Amino acid sequence: MFELLFSYSAATFRQAELILSTRFGTTTLAILLTLLGAVLLASLIYQRRQIAPWRLAMVGILQLAVLVLATLMLAQPVLQLDSLRPGDNKIVVLIDTSASMALSDDGETSRLQSALAQIESELLEPLRATYQVELKSFATQLDNLASLDNLPAPGARTELAPSLSAALEAARTESVGAVILISDGADNRGIDPAWYGELAAAGIPVHSLGIGREILEEDVEIAGVQLPQRAVPEINLDALVEVRSGRAQDVQLKVYDGERILSSERISLPGNDQLSQHSLRIPTGELGLRQLRFEIDPVAGERNLVNNRYLHPLTVSAREPRVLYVEGEPRWEYKFIRRAVENENFLHLHTLLRTSPNRIYRQGIDSPEQLNDGFPTRQEELYQYDALVLGTQEAASFSPDQLELIKGFVGDRGGALLFLGGRQSLSDGDWQNTPITDLLPVVLPNATGTFVRQQAPVRPTALGYDSDWLRFALDDASNRERWQALPSLADYQLIGRVKPGAVTLLEVEVGNQALPMLVSQRYGRGKVMVLASGGTWRWQMQMPSEDDSHEIFWRQLLQEMISEAPHQVDFYTDQSWYRDDTTLVLEARVRTTDFEPNTDAEVRVILVPEQGVPENLALQEVADEPGLYRGSIDVTSSGPVQLDMRASQGETELATQRLFVTRSDASAEYFNAAQNRQLLERIAAQTGGRYWTLDTLDQLPDQVRFSAAGITERQWLPLWSMPVNFILLFLLKGLEWLLRKRWGHI
Amino acid sequence: MSCVAQAQPFAPSVRSSLTEDPTRPPNAEFNFARLAYGSSMAGYSNRRGAGWNTDWPEAEYHLNEGIRRLTRVESSDAGRILRLTDEALFDFPFLYAVEVSRWYFTDEEALILREYLERGGFLMTDDFHGSYEWQAFYNEFRKVFPDRPLVEIPETDEIFNVLYSVDKRIQIAGIGAIRSGVTWEGDGYTPQWLGVYDDQGRLMVAVNFNMDMGDAWEHADSPYYPEPMTALAYRFGVNYLIYAMTH
Numbered sequence: 001m002f003e004l005l006f007s008y009s010a011a012t013f014r015q016a017e018l019i020l021s022t023r024f025g026t027t028t029l030a031i032l033l034t035l036l037g038a039v040l041l042a043s044l045i046y047q048r049r050q051i052a053p054w055r056l057a058m059v060g061i062l063q064l065a066v067l068v069l070a071t072l073m074l075a076q077p078v079l080q081l082d083s084l085r086p087g088d089n090k091i092v093v094l095i096d097t098s099a100s101m102a103l104s105d106d107g108e109t110s111r112l113q114s115a116l117a118q119i120e121s122e123l124l125e126p127l128r129a130t131y132q133v134e135l136k137s138f139a140t141q142l143d144n145l146a147s148l149d150n151l152p153a154p155g156a157r158t159e160l161a162p163s164l165s166a167a168l169e170a171a172r173t174e175s176v177g178a179v180i181l182i183s184d185g186a187d188n189r190g191i192d193p194a195w196y197g198e199l200a201a202a203g204i205p206v207h208s209l210g211i212g213r214e215i216l217e218e219d220v221e222i223a224g225v226q227l228p229q230r231a232v233p234e235i236n237l238d239a240l241v242e243v244r245s246g247r248a249q250d251v252q253l254k255v256y257d258g259e260r261i262l263s264s265e266r267i268s269l270p271g272n273d274q275l276s277q278h279s280l281r282i283p284t285g286e287l288g289l290r291q292l293r294f295e296i297d298p299v300a301g302e303r304n305l306v307n308n309r310y311l312h313p314l315t316v317s318a319r320e321p322r323v324l325y326v327e328g329e330p331r332w333e334y335k336f337i338r339r340a341v342e343n344e345n346f347l348h349l350h351t352l353l354r355t356s357p358n359r360i361y362r363q364g365i366d367s368p369e370q371l372n373d374g375f376p377t378r379q380e381e382l383y384q385y386d387a388l389v390l391g392t393q394e395a396a397s398f399s400p401d402q403l404e405l406i407k408g409f410v411g412d413r414g415g416a417l418l419f420l421g422g423r424q425s426l427s428d429g430d431w432q433n434t435p436i437t438d439l440l441p442v443v444l445p446n447a448t449g450t451f452v453r454q455q456a457p458v459r460p461t462a463l464g465y466d467s468d469w470l471r472f473a474l475d476d477a478s479n480r481e482r483w484q485a486l487p488s489l490a491d492y493q494l495i496g497r498v499k500p501g502a503v504t505l506l507e508v509e510v511g512n513q514a515l516p517m518l519v520s521q522r523y524g525r526g527k528v529m530v531l532a533s534g535g536t537w538r539w540q541m542q543m544p545s546e547d548d549s550h551e552i553f554w555r556q557l558l559q560e561m562i563s564e565a566p567h568q569v570d571f572y573t574d575q576s577w578y579r580d581d582t583t584l585v586l587e588a589r590v591r592t593t594d595f596e597p598n599t600d601a602e603v604r605v606i607l608v609p610e611q612g613v614p615e616n617l618a619l620q621e622v623a624d625e626p627g628l629y630r631g632s633i634d635v636t637s638s639g640p641v642q643l644d645m646r647a648s649q650g651e652t653e654l655a656t657q658r659l660f661v662t663r664s665d666a667s668a669e670y671f672n673a674a675q676n677r678q679l680l681e682r683i684a685a686q687t688g689g690r691y692w693t694l695d696t697l698d699q700l701p702d703q704v705r706f707s708a709a710g711i712t713e714r715q716w717l718p719l720w721s722m723p724v725n726f727i728l729l730f731l732l733k734g735l736e737w738l739l740r741k742r743w744g745h746i
Numbered sequence: 747m748s749c750v751a752q753a754q755p756f757a758p759s760v761r762s763s764l765t766e767d768p769t770r771p772p773n774a775e776f777n778f779a780r781l782a783y784g785s786s787m788a789g790y791s792n793r794r795g796a797g798w799n800t801d802w803p804e805a806e807y808h809l810n811e812g813i814r815r816l817t818r819v820e821s822s823d824a825g826r827i828l829r830l831t832d833e834a835l836f837d838f839p840f841l842y843a844v845e846v847s848r849w850y851f852t853d854e855e856a857l858i859l860r861e862y863l864e865r866g867g868f869l870m871t872d873d874f875h876g877s878y879e880w881q882a883f884y885n886e887f888r889k890v891f892p893d894r895p896l897v898e899i900p901e902t903d904e905i906f907n908v909l910y911s912v913d914k915r916i917q918i919a920g921i922g923a924i925r926s927g928v929t930w931e932g933d934g935y936t937p938q939w940l941g942v943y944d945d946q947g948r949l950m951v952a953v954n955f956n957m958d959m960g961d962a963w964e965h966a967d968s969p970y971y972p973e974p975m976t977a978l979a980y981r982f983g984v985n986y987l988i989y990a991m992t993h
Binding site for chain 2: 328331332335338353354355357363455537538542544545
């Protein structure tokens with residue numbers, strides 16, 4: 001219809017530039033339009049006695065419209081556009097032949113097979129009439145393709161970005177007018193945002209033809225699992241599981257270690273292909289490898305079952321973080337914090353308690369000599385800890401060197417520091433007049449008497465409610481209920497103004513005021529928190545003995561503190577589960593005892609696959625990243641791979657660590673299997689092409705010609721003769737005649 | 747001319763000022779809390795001879811002074827008197843019970859005491875002697891812990907070493923026995939330090955059998971009471987408290 005009225009397609013109008021080709025010149029036309037307008041006005045004035053003014057105005061508008069339209073036609077407007085010269089250009093058609101294209105959307109034929117006939121008749125045949133067509137296929141690499149009858153076997157994974165880049169690179173030396181990408185948009189490597197810029201720079205339009213359904217109603221997929229690679233024994237880890245579902249439904253999410261079920265929970269999925277996150281508590285168990293398998297049973301009508309499983313190897317090792325808790329006087333808070341975490345395996349809690357003016361009582365220490373002289377005075381002694389808790393103790397009990405040591409512990413070593421409220425804490429301990437004040441997330445008041453032994457209820461702020469480590473329950477409603485059910489704290493402390501950049505997570509309610517209770521901020525490489533009370537022990541004594549709120553609070557708070565503290569040697573891989581990928585990238589970050597980058601280390605990894613022979617790999621220091629050692633190695637066998645890392649410096653062994661990863665074949669393509677339209681649209685938009693579906697495919701061959709790439713020719717398409725011009729002239733004059741006839745003024 | 751000091755009990759007005767209103771929250775980190783148990787003889791009466799109020803308030807007064815002098819614990823001047831049914835009980839994690847052969851628990855009270863201890867509270871019992879009083883004490887104690895054994899605390903236990911290394915196991919006698927020239931009462935010749943441990947190996951209850959630390963604290967300023975016993979009783983008391991605040 002559009003083309004009938006306007007002579008050319010809408011796409012032609014979009015691609016072309018509108019210009020006027022009249023020989024009279026625009027000035028002449030303007031004068032002519034003005035003169036004719038003046039004549040029209042004079043005619044209307046002459047008629048003003050016979051026709052009512054509003055009727056005269058309507059006639060005038062209609063006549064003016066005719067005048068303008070006629071003048072425009074006289075101006076001879078044309079569409080100027082560059083298009084591919086027929087016969088001289090090549091069109092490259094890239095066909096995705098990865099395993100995901102072999103998936104069936106209807107349960108019978110594959111995505112690609114069901115589209116082939118249409119691609120041949122509506123795309124390739126019309127293109128061949130005008131252009132030279134070059135077929136290529138890609139999965140893991142780009143290959144030439146003789147015809148659609150010779151498609152290769154489905155590839156194990158899709159490397160869309162490198163394949164498209166290779167095709168564009170090859171096209172630079174030929175007169176390629178456009179690239180047509182036929183794909184479901186799956187890419188298993190992940191796309192660097194900078195890649196889109198490279199695409200645009202190639203200057204060749206890429207038209208993308210999306211294959212496959214955008215929402216797989218019948219499918220459920222475990223899209224990802226957030227869980228550390230390593231954990232200590234006998235603790236519970238919270239795994240965050242991302243699940244995608246085509247329709248809203250409830251399913252059972254289970255976690256296995258081999259054949260043993262570790263956890264199971266009923267979860268609700270929102271449907272419509274939305275990702276939802278679900279938290280699941282997983283016991284780490286004994287030392288060794290946990291081959292965690294997250295699984296959802298097949299739902300009705302589901303065909304792709306590979307993506308109902310997700311593997312995550314968890315290395316359970318005895319590397320326990322250490323926390324040093326220093327308390328200036330015996331108090332209940334000390335006792336109950338110790339009780340909350342002393343039997344937890346996720347950390348070692350060492351405590352120093354000043355029981356009398358001359359006695360320090362140590363608990364949780366590894367040897368009789370440890371901390372024998374009280375608070376550490378040497379860097380290597382303090383830096384072996386990941387976190388430091390300072391109870392009620394006046395600043396003057398620390399030497400200036402020890403205060404500087406604490407500052408370095410946070411800023412340089414990356415440790416976490418927690419200040420507790422108390423009668424000799426914070427302002428009442430004169431901490432505001434020490435170098436430590438720089439670290440604090442609050443501006444301490446310069447006053448005494450800030451510690452108030454008065455019970456007060458505590459509530460999380462909005463940020464606090466959002467913090468995973470301040471949760472008592474996974475769902476929001478239960479979490480709020482548990483916070484509201486907590487008894488008041490035994491006391492609170494005024495800690496002044498919260499510094500910009502710090503976050504308040506808990507507040508204490510005093511009268512009508514909400515005062516900051518738990519405040520946190522980053523400092524240097526580490527983190528500093530203030531918990532302005534020494535009275536959380538009331539949660540333990542006031543709640544039933546089976547209630548674990550107090551224990552959960554302290555376990556999670558300390559876990560949060562140690563979670564980001566770096567170790568002297570950190571060893572990790574780029575993935576936990578290598579799906580089809582054969583290259584393992586291994587990295588180790590090595591630091592000296594004062595936590596500066598260690599550039600003089602030797603890092604070796606012995607790689608032991610389940611099948612095959614062990615291999616030895618030396619990690620090399622990465623240029624411009626002191627202390628970072630990296631190496632990669634290819635593994636083709638499936639199953640768990642044990643990685644034994646040893647870092648040394650000269651004859652001194654710095655650390656040994658064991659880590660497990662796992663790899664499997666033919667699995668990546670079954671994840672995220674719906675058509676990734678967003679990616680295909682973005683590729684087209686970046687390159688000047690368009691996104692197409694099988695429903696609009698018949699228009700693509702005509703559109704391909706609009707390209708500045710390849711060998712082009714300039715065309716001028718006249719617009720004065722468009723049927724719509726004459727229809728409009730007829731309608732305008734006809735309407736005027738009808739009105740005049742109705743008013744009796746012909 | 748020689749002058750002999752005579753220890754006098756506190757006058758009633760002093761007594762009341764040394765005991766805080768039990769409904770008020772703690773006014774210091776440590777408040778000596780004395781258990782006012784029911785007695786088959788005297789109920790909860792505070793009259794002389796009720797049992798639970800023996801040595802009150804002088805014992806806690808002197809002990810509090812000692813705690814302040816010898817440790818860094820912030821200790822209140824005044825003690826508290828609490829029944830097991832008082833709502834404030836759980837704000838005071840250290841509880842002292844004396845003459846426990848006379849205590850009596852209803853089922854509800856026994857449950858409360860057990861819950862108090864399982865949440866992390868600590869109970870010290872004192873001043874009962876001989877086999878007859880043992881049986882009376884034990885009958886009620888079983889109501890609280892029918893399934894937890896009451897065992898001898900080994901000398902190596904942390905409670906005897908947490909601040910002071912208390913290795914002298916002498917019998918700390920009551921003032922009555924001292925006046926009679928002996929250290930025992932009834933057939934309680936041998937002092938025993940007994941306790942109940944929780945599942946984590948922490949002491950929940952410390953039982954002083956055949957001894958009277960309360961009298962040793964109460965008569966700390968008496969020239970007739972042996973100073974070595976008072977000194978030892980202070981050390982035991984301080985250790986019990988520090989243990990309760992650290993374990």
